[in-house]
Amino acid sequence: MEERQPVIPVSRWRWGVAFVIFMTLLFCGRLWWLQIYQGEHLGEKARSRYLRAIVTRAPRGEILDRNGKVLATNEPSFNIALFPAEFSMDSADPGKICKVIGIPRETLESAIAKIKANKVPLFEPVRLVVGADFATVTRVLERSWELPGIIVLEEPLRRYPYGKLAAHVLGHVGAVTDEELKQRKDLELFDWTGKMGLERVYDKFLQGEHGREIVEVDARGAPIRRIRREPAQPGQVLVTTLDLELQKVAEASLQGKRGAVVAIDPRNGEVLVMASSPTFDPNWFSKGIKPELWRWLVSHKAHPMQNRAIATAHPPGSTFKVVTATAALIYGKATPKTRISCGGGRIVGRRFFRCWRRHGTVDMVKAIGQSCDTYFYTLGLAVGPERLAHIASLMGLGAKTGIDLPGEIKGVLPSPKWKRERYRERWYGGDTANMSIGQGYLSATPIQMTLVACAIANNGVIYQPHLVKERRSPDGKILGRVEPKVLRRIHAPVSVWNTVKQGMLAAVYGPGGTARLLADLPIKVAGKTGSSEHRKGAKTHAWFIAFAPADNPQIALCVMVEEAGHGGEVAVPIAKQILQAFASKLQAR
Ligand SMILES: [Zn+2]
Known part of the structure; x- marks a missing residue:
C-alpha cells in the first residue's frame, strides 16, 4: 500500500499564513500604537517621577532689645503654592482648586496669568495662601491627587511677640515690589522685604540666604525622598539699643x-x-495685610502708621x-x-x-x-x-x-x-x-x-x-x-x-x-x-x-x-x- 503523505489542505495552509500575518500586523500595530501614538503620554508619565527643586526661604534675622529680649522673630508657617513645573493649564480645575484651598478665584487667576506671561520660573512656587490654617493644609494634602501642581511649603513667617510694642521702630514686612526687584540684585521674586522701620533700613542684613531642596516626587507630585538639601542661611541678628x-x-x-x-x-x-x-500691630502685615484693614490704617485721622x-x-x-x-x-x-x-x-x-x-x-x-x-x-x-x-x-x-x-x-x-x-x-x-x-x-x-x-x-x-x-x-x-x-x-x-x-x-x-x-x-x-x-x-x-x-x-x-x-x-x-x-x-x- 502506498503511504500517503498527510497533506495540509491549501485552504488550511492559507489560513495559517493569514493568521501569522494578522498576528504580526496586530503586534506591530500595538507597538506603533504604544510607541508612536501614545508615546508622548507615557513618556510624560515616566518622566513625572522626577526631581523637584524648590527654593527654601531663609528665616529673617531676629531683632533683640539691648538685653537680648526678642522683639522680632519667625515662626514656621504653611504656605500653599502653585508649582508651575507640575501645573497643567489644560487639565486643572480652577473651581475645585479654589474651593479646596479656600481662596477667591482672582487669586488663582492672577497666579496663572503670571505663569502664562512667563513671569515665573518653572521651579518657583507662586504662593496662593501664606500662613494657611491646619484644616486647609490637611485638606490640600489629602486631596493632592486631585490637585496636581498645588503644593504645601513650610516657610518661616515674621512674628513680633509683643504685638504693637515698638511697632514704629521695628516696622513690618511685606511682599517684594517690582521697584525693589529692579533696585536690588539680592532679591528674588516672591521674597519678603522690610517695608518700614528697622526691618526696612537693615533689610539686606536681615534677609539671609535662601536654600535649595531637591526632592524626588511621584507621578502625583507626592514627595518620595529627599535627594539633596542646601539649608537656608538665616539673616543676621540685630541687637538694638531699646530697653x-x-x-x-x-x-x-x-x-x-x-x-x-x-x-x-x-x-x-x-x-x-x-x-x-x-500705633498698629506689625503682625497684621506678616501674612499680607487684609485690604480692609489697610484702608482703615491709612485713612485713620490719627495716622497710626x-x-x-x-x-x-x-x-x-x-x-x-x-x-x-x-x-x-x-x-x-x-x-x-x-x-x-x-x-x-x-x-x-x-x-x-x-x-x-x-x-x-x-x-x-x-x-x-x-x-x-x-x-x-x-x-x-x-x-x-x-x-x-x-x-x-x-x-x-x-x-x-x-x-x-x-x-x-x-x-x-x-x-x-x-x-x-x-x-x-x-x-x-x-x-x-x-x-x-x-x-x-x-x-x-x-x-x-x-x-x-x-x-x-x-x-x-x-x-x-x-x-x-x-x-x-x-x-x-x-x-x-x-x-x-x-x-x-x-x-x-x-x-x-x-x-x-x-x-x-x-x-x-x-x-x-x-x-x-x-x-x-x-x-x-x-x-x-x-x-x-x-x-x-x-x-x-x-x-x-x-x-x-x-x-x-x-x-x-x-x-x-x-x-x-x-x-x-x-x-x-x-x-x-x-x-x-x-x-x-x-x-x-
Ligand atoms: Zn513772666
Whole structure:
C-alpha cells in the first residue's frame, strides 16, 4: 500500500499564513500604537517621577532689645503654592482648586496669568495662601491627587511677640515690589522685604540666604525622598539699643493719646525708648495685610502708621527756652544774674507780648524754672534771630538727626533769610519774640528736642542717636558694632551748661517750678515743660524735656502729646512713669 503523505489542505495552509500575518500586523500595530501614538503620554508619565527643586526661604534675622529680649522673630508657617513645573493649564480645575484651598478665584487667576506671561520660573512656587490654617493644609494634602501642581511649603513667617510694642521702630514686612526687584540684585521674586522701620533700613542684613531642596516626587507630585538639601542661611541678628521695659512703660502711659516719647542715653546716643501713639500691630502685615484693614490704617485721622517721634514736628513751646538761655549766655547777652521784671508781658514793636503770669523780678534760673515768657522775649531780642537760630541748629534743630530709621523730617528752624525766601517778607521783632519762647514758625520733632536735652546734660556734646548696637551672626558672632559718634560739639564754658541745668532743676525743685510733680522721684531730675499753641481754639501741645540723674545724666527724654493741654499736667506725668522705672533699674544695678 502506498503511504500517503498527510497533506495540509491549501485552504488550511492559507489560513495559517493569514493568521501569522494578522498576528504580526496586530503586534506591530500595538507597538506603533504604544510607541508612536501614545508615546508622548507615557513618556510624560515616566518622566513625572522626577526631581523637584524648590527654593527654601531663609528665616529673617531676629531683632533683640539691648538685653537680648526678642522683639522680632519667625515662626514656621504653611504656605500653599502653585508649582508651575507640575501645573497643567489644560487639565486643572480652577473651581475645585479654589474651593479646596479656600481662596477667591482672582487669586488663582492672577497666579496663572503670571505663569502664562512667563513671569515665573518653572521651579518657583507662586504662593496662593501664606500662613494657611491646619484644616486647609490637611485638606490640600489629602486631596493632592486631585490637585496636581498645588503644593504645601513650610516657610518661616515674621512674628513680633509683643504685638504693637515698638511697632514704629521695628516696622513690618511685606511682599517684594517690582521697584525693589529692579533696585536690588539680592532679591528674588516672591521674597519678603522690610517695608518700614528697622526691618526696612537693615533689610539686606536681615534677609539671609535662601536654600535649595531637591526632592524626588511621584507621578502625583507626592514627595518620595529627599535627594539633596542646601539649608537656608538665616539673616543676621540685630541687637538694638531699646530697653523693652522702659518702652513698655512709655507705650502704656501714651495709650489713648496722640503723641510720642523718646529717651536717649546722652553719653553715647543709644535710643532707649521710642514710642509713638496711636500705633498698629506689625503682625497684621506678616501674612499680607487684609485690604480692609489697610484702608482703615491709612485713612485713620490719627495716622497710626506715622512715627511721631521723628516724623511729626510741632512748635516746641517753652521747652525751647533752654536754647534761648544757652544762646544768651554764649553770646554774653545775659549772665546767670541778669534780672528782668515781668509784669505779665512786654511790648515788642507795636504789640504787647503776654506772659502767662506776672512773675515779678526773676533771674535766669527762676525764669527757666517758672517759665517766664517776658524774660525770654527780652533775651531773644538781645541775641537776635540769626544767632538764636545758629545755636538752635547746633543743638539739633532744623536738621535730621540721621537716626537709622526712614521717614525722619527736619522741622522748621526759621531765620530772617528763611522767611524772605519762604514768604518774601521781612522778619520782625515779634518773630524773634515768638521764636524765643518756641512759638511762631519754629517746629521740632520729639527726637530733636531730646537732643536739646542731651546737649545740656552732656555739656554741649551731642552723640548721633541710633537704634542698632550690634549685628550678629545667628550663632552669636559679632559682625558689626556701632561705635558712639559725636554729632555736634558746642564749644561753651561749663558755666553756661551749669546755669541752664540749674534752671531745669528749678523747674522740678524750685518754688513755682512747672515740673514739681517729679520732686519726689528717687533720682534727681532736671526738666523743662512746654505748652505750645498751634491753632486758635485748640488745646495746646504738651511738651516736656528732661535728663537724669542731674549730676551724672544717663537718660535724656522728651514727651510730646498733641492737643492735650499743659506740659506740666499732661507730659510730666508720662515722663514721671518712665523716670520712675529708670530709677528702679539704676537701683537694681
Ligand atoms: Zn513772666
